[in-house]
Amino acid sequence: MNVVITEPSASPVIQALRSIGYTASTAISDLVDNCLDAEALNIHINFEYGNADGIITVSDDGSGMDEEMLQTAMNIGSKDPRIRRKANELGRFGMGLKTASFSLGKRLSVLTKFNGVYYERCWDLDHVSECNSWELFTIIPKEIKEKMGTIKGENGTIVSIDKLDRFMRAGEKRTLKETSFYNKVSKINRHLEFVFHSILQNGNVEMSINNKKIIPWDPFLQKNQHTIEGEMQILRINENRIKVQYYILPHASHLTEVEYEKAGGYKGWRDHQGLYVYRENRLLYFGDWMGLFPKDAASQLARVRIDLSNDADADWQVDIKKSGVNLPDEAKKRLEAISSIARKVSREIFYFRTQSTRSDRTYKGSLNTWEQSGREDGPQFILNRNHPLLVELLNLMNDEQAMLLNLYLKFIQLGSPSNIVDSPKVSEEVLQEVSESQKELIIQFATSMMKLDVAENKDDLLNILITQPAFDGLNRTTMKNIIEGEGLIE
Ligand SMILES: Nc1ncnc2c1ncn2[C@@H]1O[C@H](COP(=O)(O)OP(=O)(O)O)[C@@H](O)[C@H]1O
Numbered sequence: 001m002n003v004v005i006t007e008p009s010a011s012p013v014i015q016a017l018r019s020i021g022y023t024a025s026t027a028i029s030d031l032v033d034n035c036l037d038a039e040a041l042n043i044h045i046n047f048e049y050g051n052a053d054g055i056i057t058v059s060d061d062g063s064g065m066d067e068e069m070l071q072t073a074m075n076i077g078s079k080d081p082r083i084r085r086k087a088n089e090l091g092r093f094g095m096g097l098k099t100a101s102f103s104l105g106k107r108l109s110v111l112t113k114f115n116g117v118y119y120e121r122c123w124d125l126d127h128v129s130e131c132n133s134w135e136l137f138t139i140i141p142k143e144i145k146e147k148m149g150t151i152k153g154e155n156g157t158i159v160s161i162d163k164l165d166r167f168m169r170a171g172e173k174r175t176l177k178e179t180s181f182y183n184k185v186s187k188i189n190r191h192l193e194f195v196f197h198s199i200l201q202n203g204n205v206e207m208s209i210n211n212k213k214i215i216p217w218d219p220f221l222q223k224n225q226h227t228i229e230g231e232m233q234i235l236r237i238n239e240n241r242i243k244v245q246y247y248i249l250p251h252a253s254h255l256t257e258v259e260y261e262k263a264g265g266y267k268g269w270r271d272h273q274g275l276y277v278y279r280e281n282r283l284l285y286f287g288d289w290m291g292l293f294p295k296d297a298a299s300q301l302a303r304v305r306i307d308l309s310n311d312a313d314a315d316w317q318v319d320i321k322k323s324g325v326n327l328p329d330e331a332k333k334r335l336e337a338i339s340s341i342a343r344k345v346s347r348e349i350f351y352f353r354t355q356s357t358r359s360d361r362t363y364k365g366s367l368n369t370w371e372q373s374g375r376e377d378g379p380q381f382i383l384n385r386n387h388p389l390l391v392e393l394l395n396l397m398n399d400e401q402a403m404l405l406n407l408y409l410k411f412i413q414l415g416s417p418s419n420i421v422d423s424p425k426v427s428e429e430v431l432q433e434v435s436e437s438q439k440e441l442i443i444q445f446a447t448s449m450m451k452l453d454v455a456e457n458k459d460d461l462l463n464i465l466i467t468q469p470a471f472d473g474l475n476r477t478t479m480k481n482i483i484e485g486e487g488l489i490e
């Protein structure tokens, strides 16, 4: 083969790696992702200011690494992004540890413990530049190692970054003063309580920053009784399933001043509306409608949660920093339908048109009687089963009554003029395939018709069944087969 090995020159590669656009907050989040991937339950982040420099450490009690794993981990691009990741894994490109760290400072030290044995490695970009070669130290400088401390359990990892030129804005007129340094830390704190809120709320992971516990910030105010929770919808985008659910936050009059301030998030109410994209429960993107709609004041109560698994990375073009995604074309129409409902409800509440009259209840769902399903197959419009009136009614009924009402509602939904589609005619003789759920519905309906004496004999019953819009497309032979199979009628 006519090839010649051309090693990339170290210095320019370093500069490029350092400049892929992390902020301090996205960099720290990426390091935390690694701890979570290693199944850590306790993650401590520390920022220490010192003499126009500082040191950042991220310690975890996760799996740790043996020597070979550590050596691979320190490689730039240690994993092929095309390889399928474990379920729930947050990593992707095999770059984060290095690129995130180098965007903060020039020295990255990793001390890790695996089954009781310590291993260590250290990148010093000053050294790499000097010798213009990727020489990795196998020991961490003593003064840094002292600051890193020890790992208590049998397994765990401490990542430390110093020579914080970028973080300290060295090279500019003034480097960070101590107060600005800690202000920056508070900002990172707010970012983490947001990005990892779902992981912190759902699991038993604990995180702290400078010994202060990170309290999850829930953008959907799920605990507030005035929050309206839309029904969760599962969409299939290409091969992958995504979950979509909208939340409408309470009108300002239902929040105290403190709650209002807090719910506005660190960017303010207007810039927290829109789509919130999560990958494996970790927030990737938020802040607007991703080009589907413009931001406006009346929609600021609407926040739509989208959950992806890491299988969907290619569809959504998740970037290295895990702070950017692209809406796939296949998802646009359906998200637009769901978002437009959310925006409408937000507008109503924002202008006070929909007000809950009872304050002792959480409304799970909107006050619309009908909602757009956002589905291409199946009914276009679905009845809102969480409507408070309906919920109340069902509460007052006994099981038999509730069953009949539910059956009736199913027929209203299936028979609604907007849901009827013309089914192709089928020959009367063919026995058609019927799904279990549809079969069940037919039997339930037929049984009720008999009980109520609407149908007296088999012919009556069949005539009723085949003229129901809900069963449109099923022929007499199929119907007959079902009711005879059930022995409903002689
Ligand atoms: N805190 C940690 N605990 C255990 N292993 C880690 C830790 N941080 C990094 N690693 C290992 O280093 C590898 C490379 O990390 P990284 O560069 O962030 O890439 P990625 O997360 O995309 O795999 C990880 O796949 C993991 O095996």
Ligand SMILES: [Mg+2]
Pocket: 030, 033, 034, 090, 091, 092, 095, 096, 097
């Ligand atoms: Mg990573």
